[in-house]
Amino acid sequence: MPFHEAVRLALATIRTQKLKSFFTVLGVMIGVMFLVAVISVVEGMGRYMEEDFAGKLLGVNTFTVRRSPDINVGNVTEETWREYQRRPRIMPSDVAALRAALPPGTRTAISSETFAYAVTPWARTKQVQAVATDGDYFQIKKYDLQSGRVFSPQEAVLGTPVVVIGTDVAEHFFPNLNPLGREIRIAGIPYTVVGLLEKQGNVFGFSLDRLAIAPYQSPLNRVTNPRGNVDGLIVQGVTEPAMQEALESSREVMRSLRRLGPADPDNFALETSDSALAFFAGLKSKLTIFGAALPAIGLVVGALVIMNIMLVAVAERTREIGVRKSLGARRRDIMLQFLVEAATLSLFGAGLGIVLGLLIAWVTKTVSPLPASVAPWSIGFALVVGAGVGVTAGLYPASRAARLDPIAALRQE
C-alpha cells in the first residue's frame, strides 16, 4: 500500500472519531505544548541575554580591561576572590599605555561607575548610577540623546562639571521640567545637565535609565574612584577580528607593564561579552534539558495512551484486517497502515500542542517580564517528536495486527 493511501486512511479514521482521537492525543498534546513553551522561553531568554544584556550592558565587539571580571555569575571560590583582591588596580597610566598601543580606529573609553546620592530642589535625595568617563563612551554604548548634547572634548579635558542623564533621573529630579541647563547635585557637587539620553529600558528589572554621566576629569571621578584608579578601559573594535586583535595587544601591553613572566597568569581581566555569556550558555543548556525532561513525562504517558488505543483499534478491527489480508494486504501493508495511523494521531496532537505552546509563550511574554522567542527549530523538533512518539507507540500494536492469522481474523465477530 502506498504511503499516501495509509495517510488518507488514517485521516479518515481520525475524522470519524474526532472526540476519541482528541482524548487519545491529549498526553502528546500537553507534552508538546510544554516542550514548545519551555524552548520558546529559554530561547527568548538566550536572545535577550545576547542582544539586550550583552549588547546594552557591554556593547558590541567590546572588551573591558579590568582588575577582575565585573560580571561574576556562577561559582567564584573564595580563593579566586582573594586573588582578585591581590591584583594591582588599573591606573590612568595603564590607560594611556593601552591607548597608545591600540590600532587607530579602535574606540576606547574609561569606565568608572558607582552609585551616588543626588538631589535637586524639586525632588528627594535618590541614588543615581554615576559614571565618570571619557573618549568614545557614548558611541560604544550606543547611547543616543533625545535632547541636549554630549560633553565636548574641551569639557572632558577641563573636567567641567556637566552631566548627561537618563530618563529615570530626569523624571525623578526634574518632574515636569526641562532638565537641560538645570543643576543636579551628585555627592554634594553641582553639575549642569547638558543632555538627556533616550530611554534604554531595563535588563532583568535593572533600569538602564538611572545614569548620570560626567567627564572623567570632572569631580565625579573622586566619587567613583577615590583611590585615583579607574574601573576599567572599554575597548571596541570595528569588527570582531579587530576586537580580538585589540584584545591580544592589550594583553601584551598589560603583561609588559605588570612585568609578568611567560609562566605567570594574567593579573587583570579582559572581559568580553562572550565571557559574560559563557555562564548563561551553560545555564541555558541546563534549562533546556530540565525544561524538556518534564514534558517528556507527558510524552511518555501520551505514547502509552496511543499504544493502548491502537491495541484497542487492532482488536476492534481484527475482522477488517482479515478482510484486507484476504484481498492481498501483506504484513508490511497492515504494519504501515497502523503505524501511519498512530503517527498521524500523534502528529495531530503535536500540532495542537504546538499551537497551545506558542500561545503559552505569547501569554508568558505578554503578562510576565520573561521574554519568549519562538525558535523555528522547536516547531520542527516538536513535529519530529510527535511523529516519533506515534511510531514508537504504534510499533507493538501494528506488529500485532500484521501478524494476525487471516483465517482467525476473518472468523472474529
Add this chain to the structure above:
Amino acid sequence: MISETQDAPMSTTAERRVVVSQTGAAPSKDWVIVTRGIQRSYDMGGEVVRALRGVDVAIRRNEYVAIMGPSGSGKSTLMNVIGCLDTPNAGEYWLNGQLVSTMKDDELARVRNKEIGFVFQTFNLLPRASALHNVELPLIYAGVSSDERRRRATEALERVQLGDRVHHKPNELSGGQRQRVAIARALVNRPSILLADEPTGNLDSATSAEIMKVFEALAAEGQTVIMVTHEPDIAQHARRVIVLRDGLIANDGPPDTIVPAYVQGH
C-alpha cells in the same frame, strides 16, 4: 476475460486422474487448480484434528464447481487452502501454474491479491468505506494508480448493476446489493478464480436467486467459479460438484447425479 468455451466445460475424471498423479510436475496452463494429496491438521489443545487427509482436486479453467459437505467435513479448510489463506501440512497445491503450498506469508498475500477473488457469507465489506472504496481495496494492494483504480472499480460495480450506488456505505445497501459489491470487489483485479464461501448463506431465497444468476453469468463469460456451500439448491447451479466427507473427497461429478445422492445421504 478468457472465453473461448462458452458452454462452461467440465473436465473428465480420466483427465483429472492423470494430472493429479504427476506428482511434482507443474500442470499445464489449462488446469487452474491442482492439489495432490494435501493434508491439513490442527492441534486443538493437544488433540490433533485431521481436517484434510489427502485431497486431490483438479479444476480446469472456466469450470464452475461447488464444494459440498456437512460441517466438519473439511470443506472450510479446503476453501482456506485453495484461497491461499492457509497452507497444507503435506501435499502440493498448484494454482495457475505456481506451486503455492510452499510459499511464505507475503508471497501468499500477493497470490491472493492477483489470483483469487473472495466472496464471503457475511460480505465482509469495510463498514466505514463506500462501495467504491471497498471495490478499490484489492487494487490498492496491487499498487494500481488512483485514477486507474477508480475507473476499474466503477466498471466492476457497473458490471453488477450497482453503477448508481458507488458512493453508498454498506449499511445503506440491501443484503443482495452488499453481496454484489463483494462480487465486484472479488472480480476487480481479474482473478483466476472466484472463490465464494456460502455466498447466499445470509440472504433470503429471492436475493439468493439473484446472486446465483450473477455467478452463472460470470461462469458463462468464462470466469472460473468455486463455491463452497451446504445447500443442495445452490450446489445445483454449478456444473460440477465435489463432496467432501471426513477430510476426503467422497464424490465428484455433475450436479444432477451428485446432489440427489448427497441429499439422500442426509
